[in-house]
Amino acid sequence: MIADEKVFTVKEAARSLRLSVASIYALCAVKKLRHQRVGVGRGKILIPADSIQEYLAKGTVEPAGVSPPPRGTRVKSFGHLDSDRLLAAWKAQGVKSV
Numbered sequence: 001m002i003a004d005e006k007v008f009t010v011k012e013a014a015r016s017l018r019l020s021v022a023s024i025y026a027l028c029a030v031k032k033l034r035h036q037r038v039g040v041g042r043g044k045i046l047i048p049a050d051s052i053q054e055y056l057a058k059g060t061v062e063p064a065g066v067s068p069p070p071r072g073t074r075v076k077s078f079g080h081l082d083s084d085r086l087l088a089a090w091k092a093q094g095v096k097s098v
Contacts, residue, residue: 006049013047017056027055 008016013033014024024047027033034051037043 007046008049008052010045010047013052016052032058 010021010024010028013019014021017024019027024033025045028035028045028047033047033055035045035047037045
């Protein structure tokens with residue numbers, strides 16, 4: 001890490017990602033968020049700004065590529081239902097008009 005590079009403390013990273021401080025510590029512990037420890041003993045955790053961008057990019061979910069049906073196409077929402085069995089069940093319960 002270069003001294004000129006923007007780095008975040010754990011609290012700043014938590015605020016930036018809208019997560020709790022505990023979540024940032026956990027992400028660092030499981031090595032999902034790149035960071036460095038500086039200082040003596042446990043030291044201080046510093047998180048480079050680009051590692052936050054990397055973390056967000058890894059968690060980005062892209063659309064599955066499912067496109068909507070062409071206009072005018074009838075979509076069967078309940079294709080898994082057996083209409084004859086459903087009609088018989090309604091009649092058994094006394095539904096008069098379907």
